[in-house]
Amino acid sequence: MRRLAPLVALLALGGCHGQQAVLGGGGRDDALFGGLWQIFLIVTIVFYLVVLAGLTWAVLRRREGGEAVVRTTFYIWVGVVSLTLVGLSIASWLVDRTMNRAAHTGLTVEITAHQWWWDVRYISPGHPDQTLRTSNELHLPVGVPVQVILNSADVIHSFWIPNISGKQDLIPGRNNDIVITPTRVGIYRSQCAEYCGLQHAHMAFDVTIEPLATFQQWWGDGLLPARAPATPEQKAGYAYVTTRECATCHNISGTPATGKVAPDLTHFASRATIGAGTFPMNRGHLYAWLADPQRAKPGNKMPEIGLEPDQLHAVAAYLESLK
């Protein structure tokens, strides 16, 4: 019980910052959330202290009797509790209404969740040839309301960027969407928030919020086809990737690899993580992933390929070049 006091102070000061924290302050909704949270926190702490005080007094009291006082207090208590709850309900409803006020969105992103990765398509209204498909990462321009359309290819997942807004489920057969407005530049982390099977724990992605110009530059770069291999090792890797198992499932724009069922690899090396947030993107982890994806993320849908050492070097070299 005593331990509450410093923690309350910590919470009230918004001490729960972090890459994936709820009080992150990276979105328009987040500010509203923070305010509502503080109201609820203070009210609930006050009520808790009142109950504790009453209990302490009752435990320590030495006299008997006093029914009339108790009866009056009872009515006051019921009244106060009821009015407070009404107030909290209204506050909650007002915040919810504000959060859901139809915003004129400047961008539409369509996310399809799979077991256990994310497929992201950026849609430019009126320009279907400008649709950009990436996987396992999200780039958004700061200050622009974004409509995120949420689909699921298999089971129920949940889209949640704690720093920016609340979550929304991706349910097969339902058309869900969420409007989010990032308000602060930075890199945040998002994680699937509905149990979706074996590797639910490893279904995350990084969210990069950047100025509009940078975002548009990124989008333009993303539309370019994959970089051609330069060194002999990369060419060997290219040969393997586009003719063997990789091409059956993965897509690399501008190459014969046009698989549709696995994450897009066109600009793979520019991503921050491998395997939907399982590993950071670096050479060592890339080798680990290619050599045995089942060790890193057991049960995920990418099988162990059984690459020979020189094939492993070649494929890794090629994939690293896909910036």
Add this chain to the structure above:
Amino acid sequence: MPSPCRASLLIVALLAGGCDQMRNDPRGHPLPETPPLVSTVLSPVRADPRAADYQNNAFQVSNGQLYYHWMNCTGCHSEGGGGIGPSLMDVNWRYGSTMEDVVQSISNGRPNGMPAFGGKMTAAQIWQTAAYVRSLSQHVPQSIRSGRSEGLSVGEPSTLRDPHPYRAVTPKQDEATVK
């Protein structure tokens, strides 16, 4: 051995063994060296120790179902009823119905249009798909098969169908049956 001892040994054995049908061990166990499958149609295929692992495990068959759709087997075989390709659900088998036969069919292809997936799918994926194909005609235990997929309805649920006998046919006989 006195009977309480025997009973408890049996229980311990059961518990230690677990139920292989539900073992979800994505990396499999180390496989003994097996020679590659021979690529002629009519030569007999040697029994492979991997067969039991794949066809008696619910997760392997389930993965096979996934790859069946991902690799567009439905393009020719639809959901097992066949179309351009022969039916995978009936009693007629042109090239053998054992796991090893089906794996060879998928890996090396067959005449009359079955492509070779040998370099395009890993060995494990092919075994899993073969297990699923065999489940379409109820050659794997009923407790492993799934009743239906989460998609459009494609006929009677697998769990309600009875196991089919095996009948070897030539391609011409098979097509004649269909017509």
Add this chain to the structure above:
Amino acid sequence: MTDLDPDLARDGPELTGEELHRRLTLAWRRPAGLYGWLSSTDHKEIGKRYIVTAFGFFLVAGVLALVMRTQLARPESGLITADRYNQIFTMHGTTMMFLFAVPVMEAVAIYVIPLMLGTRNMAFARLNAFSFWMYLFGGIMLWVAFALNVGPDAGWFAYTPLSGPEFSPGKRVDIWAQMITFTEVAGLAAAVVMATTILKQRAPGMTLAKMPLFAWSMLVVALMIIFALPAVALDSGMLISDRLVGTHFFNPYERGDALLWQHLFWFFGHPEVYIIFLPATGFISEMTATFSRRPVFAYPAVVLSLIATGLLAFGLWVHHMFATGLPRMGYAFYTAASMTVAIPTGIQIFCWVATIWLGRPVYRVPMLWVIGFIVTFVIGGLTGVMLASVPLDLQLHDTYFVVAHFHYVLIGGAVFPLLGATTYWFPKFTGRLMSEAWGKVAFALVFCGFHLTFFPMHITGMMGMPRRVYTYPAGMGWDTLNLISSIGAFILAAGFATFIVNALVCLRKGRVAGPDPWDAAGLEWATSSPPPVFNFPHIPAVASRTPLWDEGEGLPVMTGLRVDEREHLTTTVIEAIPSVREPSPHPTIWPLLSAIAIGVTFVASIFTPWALVVGLVPSAIALAIWFWPKNPTVPPEPTIE
């Protein structure tokens, strides 16, 4: 005025004392030995079996929790594979919710309620026995499956499409769904028995307005069970049908709806948590009254709060689905309802604190658990108020904040009262008292361990840690908090172990207790500890809410029940005016055999549909023999005036 047959022996001024005891024991005892034990219809034996079994499940599910906490103590720990962990958290939740929390409350009620109401046995005593066997077989099926690696792994809530045929291959979820069938049958049977006993078998003069608060809470709970359990039974039946028969209830591609599962499940699931909580409030009311030396303040307010909670509980379920994309205006209704349900609970808390304030409290171990309950449960209730708000819930849903919330309300709000009630009624069950000193040690360990485990989870959740993850990455800021939680879990486990050991040791070595060691007011304390097999030699009559405090030694009784045949008294529903004498069933093996036949049918039916056809035969035979009218040896008596 109908004359009673003078040749039949009845209790009364002529037949009392030792001779009465001897003859009643002859009439009410069961055969000795294993066969007699298996065929018992005595509510006390059934209650004890239920309690021991439920605590057994509590312990094994608790061990699973320790395994989970060990895995989560460090980031990216490779202790347990993902598959195993998913089975473990599913089994932990399923066992705790279906095999422990509700059954243990029913168990204590099955033992205590007839004593509290002043009757000899429960209504439908054979159905009572049947309910226990069905529960036991369902639990055994589930745990044997888990030992064989066929344990369910889709969560205790088994959302579709994850739990559907494509994404949960094999028999795992089928086992889970069939376990639901077992526990649903057991729960409904027990609820029917409970409601009938409370409404129709109270002591003469115990009007509804004089009924103990624990009896009120069990009455409300029994009615809630009857309305809530069919929803999950339907849900699991539809799931089995989808998985095995190929129907499309939850298949959106064939005009089913994946969300239908969630609606039906939570329509059951939310009342379920109140089904767990309300009996605990009954425990608290009883213990607070006894140890404050006065009846609970504002009895009518507490009763109305129980009823209001029971009704409101059915209107809250969508607060589990705020993230699913249903219409926002609808959500506002559920927010309001979820907030409203805090009002009756708040009233009850006030009444208990007022009782302590107004009384002369004595701080024996059960009272410590009451204090621990108030301190802990209120935190859980307040975080529940936070989660009722849609904007807050959309951030906190499916994070460790929710895990913290529900453990605060379930452990703080149900397990703490349960442990207090076990200590409180232990002398009545066994005739011996639990050790006060070790009880205090257990309380301290449990209380400190609990807060150390679960308070940090509020913060972990706010820092973004989702639920149901078998591991988490390092460097998120969650490492230390998880380690603290894991250490706390082991302290909590030590506390529970201390409690259990205390109970087991004191079974043999505890201080012998008289009929009323706590100087309490209820009728259960008017008979010996443990009670004789027939509960009361004469049926007591009451004129107040606290009979033993008001009547003292001279508790009035009603005489006239037969002593050489099993008979109990049925009274009217509201005023408890005696109306009919009912025969009570003799020990019989047929509830057990029916449960075996039906249980085997259920288990086999998930492997082949023929099991339903084949299993129908032995089930029908067993049930027919059970229900076959038995000729009473004496013609039935007319109504007493």
